[in-house]
Amino acid sequence: MGYSGFRVIKEGLFGQKGWKPVWRDPEPKAHYDAVIIGGGGHGLATAFYLAKEHGLTNIAVLEKGYIGGGNVGRNTTIVRANYFLPGNSEFYSHSLKMWEGMEQELNYNVMHSQRGLINLFHSDGQRDAFARRGNAMINQGDDAILLDRDGVRAHLPYLDFDNGRFPIYGGLYHPRGGSARHDAVAWGYARGADQRGVDIIQNCEVTGIDIEGGVVKGVQTTRGAIKAKKVGIVVAGRSGQVAAMAGMRLPIESHVLQAFVSEGLKPVIDHVVSFGMGHFYISQSDKGGLVFGGDLDFYASYAARGNLPMKEHVMDAAMTLMPMIGKAKVLRSWGGIMDMTPDGSPIIDKTATEGLFIDCGWCYGGFKAVPASGFSFAHLMATGRHHDAAAKFRLDRFRTGVGLLDEEGTGSQHNLH
Numbered sequence: 001m002g003y004s005g006f007r008v009i010k011e012g013l014f015g016q017k018g019w020k021p022v023w024r025d026p027e028p029k030a031h032y033d034a035v036i037i038g039g040g041g042h043g044l045a046t047a048f049y050l051a052k053e054h055g056l057t058n059i060a061v062l063e064k065g066y067i068g069g070g071n072v073g074r075n076t077t078i079v080r081a082n083y084f085l086p087g088n089s090e091f092y093s094h095s096l097k098m099w100e101g102m103e104q105e106l107n108y109n110v111m112h113s114q115r116g117l118i119n120l121f122h123s124d125g126q127r128d129a130f131a132r133r134g135n136a137m138i139n140q141g142d143d144a145i146l147l148d149r150d151g152v153r154a155h156l157p158y159l160d161f162d163n164g165r166f167p168i169y170g171g172l173y174h175p176r177g178g179s180a181r182h183d184a185v186a187w188g189y190a191r192g193a194d195q196r197g198v199d200i201i202q203n204c205e206v207t208g209i210d211i212e213g214g215v216v217k218g219v220q221t222t223r224g225a226i227k228a229k230k231v232g233i234v235v236a237g238r239s240g241q242v243a244a245m246a247g248m249r250l251p252i253e254s255h256v257l258q259a260f261v262s263e264g265l266k267p268v269i270d271h272v273v274s275f276g277m278g279h280f281y282i283s284q285s286d287k288g289g290l291v292f293g294g295d296l297d298f299y300a301s302y303a304a305r306g307n308l309p310m311k312e313h314v315m316d317a318a319m320t321l322m323p324m325i326g327k328a329k330v331l332r333s334w335g336g337i338m339d340m341t342p343d344g345s346p347i348i349d350k351t352a353t354e355g356l357f358i359d360c361g362w363c364y365g366g367f368k369a370v371p372a373s374g375f376s377f378a379h380l381m382a383t384g385r386h387h388d389a390a391a392k393f394r395l396d397r398f399r400t401g402v403g404l405l406d407e408e409g410t411g412s413q414h415n416l417h
């Protein structure tokens with residue numbers, strides 16, 4: 001069923017009786033050409049592009065919970081292409097271009113809003129670093145404008161520019177950056193994949209990976225054994241656990257990242273804003289809630305909930321940057337499990353087991369990567385060759401040390417990226 005303005009009017013006139021479930025609820029088959037473990041944004045996008053770009057339709061996505069219940073439905077929805085290092089830069093540039101065509105490609109409203117992202121700087125040294133990043137973005141073909149203090153004030157008059165400790169010097173403005181509705185992205189890809197014949201199987205946890213003679217044969221699940229010629233592991237914060245089922249030890253640590261939303265307010269923040277002197281960033285959702293977040297909780301954990309010290313840190317930074325936020329009430333907070341790599345960049349690669357592929361290590365930046373990750377991972381699974389946009393995301397860089405993509409320059413400590 002296609003969606004259109006005409007359809008909305010027609011359903012409104014005839015009692016909303018014509019809408020159909022967005023995807024089927026099939027029983028798992030005994031055999032598939034490809035199985036994707038994990039029905040998050042990346043897994044669903046992979047299935048969609050395997051079907052759309054490579055004509056593979058005998059595919060299942062196996063999700064242990066429900067679609068949208070993982071990080072794809074827990075993130076703060078920032079979409080941007082402001083990366084610095086070759087490897088990351090072209091990948092996220094490619095991804096943002098895919099975002100710009102996503103709603104047409106999926107015939108689904110994901111509420112992608114290019115409202116502009118401003119990264120603030122608070123010292124001369126930070127200005128230099130952002131100027132350099134902006135130049136890298138422009139060289140990549142993306143947009144970046146270095147704003148001085150008055151330039152920032154014209155966009156964000158509500159900030160505390162003269163904070164005694166962290167006065168605002170300016171900001172790097174990325175007009176094509178913005179946000180989207182997170183779970184709609186999962187639903188849109190799920191619907192698109194389902195329409196092309198992909199079986200989306202919820203409440204189906206993978207408990208084992210079957211390997212014979214170095215070749216993958218299928219998976220064991222809570223709903224029985226499923227044979228598959230190819231298996232893709234796309235389970236974000238659970239990557240280490242699922243890879244261990246295939247005897248792999250990944251260079252990944254799982255850490256909690258929290259986010260917060262305030263009560264609904266009238267429109268007040270019409271950009272995405274990020275503080276340069278503490279981990280705090282904010283935007284306003286279409287429902288009016290101020291959506292904001294901070295840094296990792298710093299300890300490795302599989303518990304999708306956070307701790308109070310990080311809440312305090314985030315509120316502290318928020319009050320420093322925009323004291324007006326003190327009047328808003330926090331409605332709720334939550335946590336997600338982040339698959340942190342030692343260099344803060346992702347992995348899209350084959351494994352030593354024939355037919356077994358892995359897509360992980362998105363740290364806390366994987367929402368914006370959903371379309372390009374799905375596209376590149378599908379390309380790798382279907383053709384056996386890396387897509388140019390993701391050619392540097394190799395697993396062996398952590399063994400050889402060659403090709404590390406340490407965007408933050410913080411060294412090999414997972415929780416600092």
Ligand SMILES: Cc1cc2nc3c(=O)[nH]c(=O)nc-3n(C[C@H](O)[C@H](O)[C@H](O)COP(=O)(O)OP(=O)(O)OC[C@H]3O[C@@H](n4cnc5c(N)ncnc54)[C@H](O)[C@@H]3O)c2cc1C
Pocket residue numbers: 037038039040041042043062063064065066068069070071072073074075076077078079204205206207234235236237238242257258259293334335336337362363364365366367368369
């Ligand atoms: C608070 C927060 C804020 C964030 N903010 C941003 C942001 O602003 N911008 C941005 O780009 N990124 C952001 N991220 C990161 C982003 O959400 C993740 O990098 C991305 O969603 C991970 O990929 P995914 O969507 O495929 O993960 P998920 O949605 O977690 O999908 C993985 C799925 O695998 C399933 N699974 C796990 N084990 C098994 C198993 N054994 N069998 C079957 N299924 C299994 C899980 O149930 C889950 O549904 C944020 C994350 C959090 C938590």
